[in-house]
Amino acid sequence: MSETPAPTAFPGVTPAESQKMQAAFKDIAERSQKLLQDFAERYKADGSQPADPMGLTQTFMDFTAKMLADPNRLVQAQMELWQQYMQLWQLTAQRLMGQKVEPMAEPAKGDKRFNDPAWKDEVVFDYLKQSYLLTARWLQGTIKQVEGIDDKTAKKVDFYTRQFIDAVSPSNFAMTNPQVVKATVESKGENLLKGLQNLLTDLERGKGKLAIRQTDMKAFRVGENVATSPGKVVYQNDLMQLIQYAPATAEVYEIPLLIVPPWINKFYILDLKPENSFIKWATEQGYTVFVISWVNPDERLTKLVFEDYMKLGPLAALGAIEQATGQRQVSAIGYCIGGTLMAATLAYMAARGDDRIAACTFFTAQVDFTEPGELGVFIDEDQLASIEEMMSKKGYLDASDMATTFNLLRANDLIWSFVVNNYLMGKDPFPFDLLYWNADATRMPAAMHSYYLRNMYQNNLLSRPGGIVIDNVPIDLRKIAIPVYIQAGKEDHIAPARSVYKATQIYSGPIRFMLAGSGHIAGVVNPPRAKKYQHWLNETDKNPPTLAEWQAGAKEFPGSWWNDWDKWLSEKSGAKVPARNPGDGALPPIEDAPGSYVKVRVVE
Numbered sequence: 001m002s003e004t005p006a007p008t009a010f011p012g013v014t015p016a017e018s019q020k021m022q023a024a025f026k027d028i029a030e031r032s033q034k035l036l037q038d039f040a041e042r043y044k045a046d047g048s049q050p051a052d053p054m055g056l057t058q059t060f061m062d063f064t065a066k067m068l069a070d071p072n073r074l075v076q077a078q079m080e081l082w083q084q085y086m087q088l089w090q091l092t093a094q095r096l097m098g099q100k101v102e103p104m105a106e107p108a109k110g111d112k113r114f115n116d117p118a119w120k121d122e123v124v125f126d127y128l129k130q131s132y133l134l135t136a137r138w139l140q141g142t143i144k145q146v147e148g149i150d151d152k153t154a155k156k157v158d159f160y161t162r163q164f165i166d167a168v169s170p171s172n173f174a175m176t177n178p179q180v181v182k183a184t185v186e187s188k189g190e191n192l193l194k195g196l197q198n199l200l201t202d203l204e205r206g207k208g209k210l211a212i213r214q215t216d217m218k219a220f221r222v223g224e225n226v227a228t229s230p231g232k233v234v235y236q237n238d239l240m241q242l243i244q245y246a247p248a249t250a251e252v253y254e255i256p257l258l259i260v261p262p263w264i265n266k267f268y269i270l271d272l273k274p275e276n277s278f279i280k281w282a283t284e285q286g287y288t289v290f291v292i293s294w295v296n297p298d299e300r301l302t303k304l305v306f307e308d309y310m311k312l313g314p315l316a317a318l319g320a321i322e323q324a325t326g327q328r329q330v331s332a333i334g335y336c337i338g339g340t341l342m343a344a345t346l347a348y349m350a351a352r353g354d355d356r357i358a359a360c361t362f363f364t365a366q367v368d369f370t371e372p373g374e375l376g377v378f379i380d381e382d383q384l385a386s387i388e389e390m391m392s393k394k395g396y397l398d399a400s401d402m403a404t405t406f407n408l409l410r411a412n413d414l415i416w417s418f419v420v421n422n423y424l425m426g427k428d429p430f431p432f433d434l435l436y437w438n439a440d441a442t443r444m445p446a447a448m449h450s451y452y453l454r455n456m457y458q459n460n461l462l463s464r465p466g467g468i469v470i471d472n473v474p475i476d477l478r479k480i481a482i483p484v485y486i487q488a489g490k491e492d493h494i495a496p497a498r499s500v501y502k503a504t505q506i507y508s509g510p511i512r513f514m515l516a517g518s519g520h521i522a523g524v525v526n527p528p529r530a531k532k533y534q535h536w537l538n539e540t541d542k543n544p545p546t547l548a549e550w551q552a553g554a555k556e557f558p559g560s561w562w563n564d565w566d567k568w569l570s571e572k573s574g575a576k577v578p579a580r581n582p583g584d585g586a587l588p589p590i591e592d593a594p595g596s597y598v599k600v601r602v603v604e
Contacts, residue, residue, distance in 0.1 A: 062153065066146050066147070066148045066149055067143075067146045069148070070146075070147070073145065074142075077138070077142045077145070080138070081134070081135070081138045084104065084134050084138070085131070085134070087104060088104055088127065088130055088131060088134065091103075091104060092123060092126075092127045095123055095126075096123055103126070103130060104130055104134060105129075105130045105133035105134050105137065106133070107129075107133065111412070112412075112413075112417065113169055113171040113412060113416070113417075114129050114171065116178055116179050118178035118179070118182075119178065122178060125170075125176075125178045128170045128176055129170065132168075132169060132170050136165045139161060139165060140158065140161060140162065140165070143157055143158060143161055144158065152376075152380065155374075155376065155377055156377045156380075159374055159377040160377075162411075163408060163411060166411045166412050166415075166416060167411075167416070169412075169416065171416070171420060172416050172419060172420060172424075173424075174192065174424050177420065177424065179420075179425065180420070180424045180425060183425055183426070187426075190426065191424070191425055191426035191427075192424070192426060193426070194426030194427075195422060195423040195424055195425065195426040196423070198213075198422045198423055198426065198428070199422070199423050201213075202422070206400060209400055211400060212415065212418045212419070212422065213418070213422060213428075213429050213439070214414065214418055214429055214432075214435040214438060214439055215429045215430065215431055215432045215433075215435035215436050215439065216428060216429055216430070216431040217436065217439065219431035219436070220431070220433055220436040222268065222440075222594060222598055222599050223592075223593075223594050223599065225273070225433075226268055226271070226272050226273060226433050226436065226437070227268035227271050227272075227593070227594040227598065228271070228273070228274065229245055229246075229271050229274075229277055229279050229280045229283070229593065230245065230246040230592075230593065231243050231244055231245035231246050231289075231582055231592075231593035231594075232244055232246075232582035232583060232589035232590070232591070232592060232593060233293075233589065233590040233591045233592070233593065233595040233596075234320065234324050234582055234583070234587040234588075234589055234590065235316070235317070235320035235323075235324070235587055235590075236590060236595075236597070237312050237316060238295065238301065238312065239294065239295055239301070239304065239308060239309065239312040239313060240292045240293060240294050240295060240312060240313055240316070240317075240597065241292075241293045241295075241590075241595040241596070241597045241598075242290055242291075242292060242293075242316075242317050242320050242321075243290065243291045243292075243293055243593045243594065243595055244288070244289075244290050244324055244580075244582040245279060245283050245288075245289040245290075245291070245582070245593065246283070246581060246582060247283060247288065247579035247580060247581065248280070248283040248284045249283070249284065249285075249286045249579060250578070250579055251286065251576040251577065251578060251579060252286050252287065252288045252576065252577060252578075252579045252580060253286050253287055253288070253570065253573035253574055253575075253576060253577075254327060254573065254574030254575050254576070254577050255327060255329055255330060255331055255358055255572070255573040255574045256287070256288040256289070256290055256321055256325055256327055256330045256331075256580075257282060257287040257288065257289050257290065257330065257331050257332070257333065257569075257573075258290045258291075258292070258314065258317055258318070258321060258330045258331070258332045258333070259279070259289065259290065259291045259292065259332075259333045259335070260292050260313065260314050260317075260332060260333065260334045260335065260338040260339075260341060260342050261291065261292060261293075261294070261335045261336075261338050262335055262336040262337040262338045263294040263309065263337065263338070263442060263444075264336065264337055264402060264442060264444070265336075265437070265438075265440075265441075265442065266293075266294075266296075266437065266440055266442060266598050267291055267292065267293050267294070267594075267598065268437060268594060268598060269434075269437050269521065269524075269525065270291070270335075270524075270525065271594070272433045272434065272437060272525070273433060275527065275529070276525055276527050276530065277527075278524070278525060278527075278562075279291060281527055281562065285566050285570070286570075286576065287569075287573070288325060288579075288580050290317065290321055290324075290330075292313055292314070292317055292338075293594065293595050293597050293598045294313075294442070294597065295597045295600070296399075296442045296443060296597065296600040296601075296602065297396055297442075297443050297444075297445045298396070298443065299394065299395050299396070301396075301445055302394075302395025302396055302445050302446050302447070303395075303445070303447055304445040304447060304448050305445075305447045305448050305451055306341075306344075306448050306451045306452060306455075306470070307470050307471060308448070309341055309448060310341060310344060310345050310348065310470060311471075313341065314332065314341065314342060314345050315345065318330060318356050318357070320587060322356075323585060323586040323587050324580075324582075324584075324585040324586065324587045325580055325585055326585060328356055329355070329356055329357070329358045330356065330357060330358065331357065331358055331359045331360065331361070331569060331572060331573060332357050332359075332360045332361070333360070333361040333362075333363060334360065334361070334362050334363070334365055335363040335364065335365070335524070336363065336364055336365060336494070336495060336520070337365075337452070338365070339362040339363060339364070339365020339366075339367075340365055340366060340367060340452075340456065340462070342360060342362070342365070343362070343365065343367045343462070343477055343480065343503070344462060344468070344470065344475055344477075345357075346360060346477075346480045346482070347475045347476055347477050347479055347480055348470055348471070348473050348475060350476075350479035350480060350481065351473050351474070351475075351476070351479060352473065357482060358482060358483075358572060358573075359482055359483040359484070359485070359569060359572040359573075360480075360482060360483075360484055360485075361484070361485040361486075361487070361565065361569070362484065362485070362486045362487065362500075362503065363487050363524050364487065364488060364489055364492055364494070364495040364500060364520055364523065364524060365486075365495065365500065365503070366456075366495050366499050366500055366502075366503075367462055367463055367477060367502070367503050367506065368460065368462075368463040368499065368502035368503065368506065369456050369457050369460045369462070369463070369499070370460055370463075370499075370502070371496060371498055371499045371502075372457055372495075372496070372499055373492075373493060373494065373495065373496040373499060374409055374493060375405075375409070375457070375494060376457065378405060379453060379457040379458050380458075381458075384450075384453055384454060384458065387401075387449075387450075387453070388446070388450050391444075391446035391449065391450070392446065395445070395446050396443040396444055396445050396446055396449075397443060397444040397446065397449050398443060398602075399441035399442055399443050399602040400441065400602075402441055402442070402443075402444060403438075403439070403441045406494070409493050409494065410493065414438075434521065440601060441602055442602070443602065455467075455468055462475065462477065463477065463502070463506060465477075465478060477503075477506045477507060478506060478507070478508055479508070480506075480507045480508065480509060481507075481508045481509040482509050483509055483510045483511075483512075483568075483572055484503075484507050484509060484510070484511045484512070485511075485512045485514070485565055485568050485569070486500065486501075486503055486504060486511060486512070486513045486514070487500075487514050487516055487523070487524065487561065487565075488500035488501060488513070488514075488515050488516065488523075488547075489515075489516050489517075489518055489519045489520055489522075489523030489524070490515055490516065490517055490518065490519075490523065490536075491517075491518055491519040491523070492519045492520045492523060493519060493520065494519075494520040495520060497515060497547055498546070498547045498548075501513065501543075501546070501547040501550065504543040504550075505543070505545060511543060512568055513538070513543055513550065514535055514536070514537055514561050514564065514565070515535060515536040515537075515547075515550075515551070515554065516533065516534075516535045516561050517532075517533030517534045517535060518532075518533050526559075526560045526561070526562070527560060527562065528559060528560040528562055528563055530559075530560065531558070531559050531560075532559065532560070533559070533560070534556055534557060534558050534559065535556075535557055535559075535560070535561035535564070536551065536554040536555065536556050536557070537554060537555060537557065537564065538550050538551075538553045538554040538555070539555075540553060
């Protein structure tokens with residue numbers, strides 16, 4: 001007579017599976033208790049936290065008052081929504097009876113949340129999807145019809161309404177996501193247990209804040225499988241290390257190339273891996289490439305200001321490059337905020353008669369902030385005061401706060417997709433070098449960041465002649481008369497193309513504007529061998545006032561724009577000379593590229 005199996009704590013699972021689940025619950029309970037204790041102690045130590053740091057309560061109260069001022073329009077909008085619901089019910093009923101019907105609402109192109117076939121094939125999930133899409137469309141349309149709202153408030157309400165809409169998508173909940181339902185049934189709930197453990201791991205990584213892993217953070221190491229182009233650090237100060245890369249050709253252009261990346265992110269977005277490295281490609285075209293690697297500032301550097309970034313950054317680099325190569329003039333690239341800095345630096349140099357930069361390229365760089373895109377919704381007096389209060393405690397803006405801001409701009413891709421994958425499906429994130437770089441965030445010194453947000457984003461002073469003064473020099477961008485190449489990304493959500501284009505109406509020298517396919521990263525990092533995307537050029541003698549007018553006369557070209565840029569810059573880079581190796585000049589190498597500054601991490 002066979003023995004009766006011992007009862008398990010979980011019906012329908014084997015004793016071994018039950019034991020595994022009990023161990024998981026014990027682990028979850030212990031870690032949760034510790035996290036709660038740490039949170040309570042930290043909250044007590046920090047004092048009361050602002051309940052509404054973004055000032056959204058008053059914004060939405062004002063908006064609601066305007067909306068309720070026209071009750072007839074509100075009632076009409078609600079009736080329209082109910083009519084759409086009724087029509088969807090009818091179509092769903094017809095489908096249940098075997099009839100073929102056309103959907104009322106379809107996801108936008110590129111919306112990956114509803115890619116699983118069940119969202120279309122299963123009637124219940126199709127109904128959930130369409131009901132959500134109809135409601136989302138109705139809500140966004142309704143708020144745009146409210147009258148009496150200033151443009152800034154309207155954009156703020158629209159942005160945060162979209163955050164709410166994205167958050168309540170049925171794809172984000174276990175019982176309304178067909179993939180999660182299937183995984184839960186097949187694994188007998190193990191996916192949800194693993195997901196809860198992943199959630200606790202991310203809370204522990206963020207020391208109480210949710211630091212969502214977007215990739216396998218252990219799969220990459222800076223200098224080992226990313227940022228691997230050979231070179232040497234030949235100069236450093238408290239703010240940056242200057243890397244000189246090894247030549248890839250027997251001869252190089254006489255005029256070296258200095259790249260000034262943003263300090264909001266790390267420079268190795270331009271050197272992720274050999275096949276898409278802009279730095280490696282530039283050396284292969286015969287340029288002597290120097291790159292600034294900014295420090296990841298801590299409490300010691302809290303008083304750094306924008307002027308320090310100019311003096312200790314590109315200006316210090318110019319002197320070092322002359323020592324390293326014997327060449328006084330260089331060409332330069334400024335990427336994003338690095339481009340904003342370069343514009344201010346060029347104007348400063350022009351005012352002082354300094355001609356050491358012969359030509360400059362701008363990657364997705366804004367200098368006129370009248371249309372800064374969705375980042376503008378974070379810039380008003382209440383929010384700036386809140387940011388400054390946060391920075392005053394440590395002397396810098398924490399890297400996680402910066403990362404959250406940028407992730408919100410693409411919440412479905414950079415937040416909710418990982419919530420589903422990591423916490424609902426219980427999977428580990430896939431190794432992806434770009435997302436590893438994205439998570440390798442940097443801090444912002446308080447004084448510099450406050451200056452940048454207030455003078456550029458809030459008051460748009462950089463674009464006004466004499467609007468800002470650096471080292472007693474009034475900055476006038478109109479004095480920039482050297483040749484300039486401006487790149488913008490057609491789908492850039494951080495530095496919108498129409499905002500970047502405004503620089504063409506400011507600089508006084510010859511300007512070549514190029515519009516690249518894709519966005520803030522892929523629009524820049526698009527090597528010719530990839531044969532991806534496209535770019536547009538307009539061979540007009542004078543750039544028209546607006547991007548729309550420029551586009552009307554532009555011609556589309558397939559693939560990367562890098563070759564066009566190379567043709568432009570090579571003509572301005574002098575004759576060919578024997579290749580220069582790091583250390584050949586007056587500056588002995590300090591350490592191998594990518595240096596030590598870039599390896600300082602905030603969150604592992």
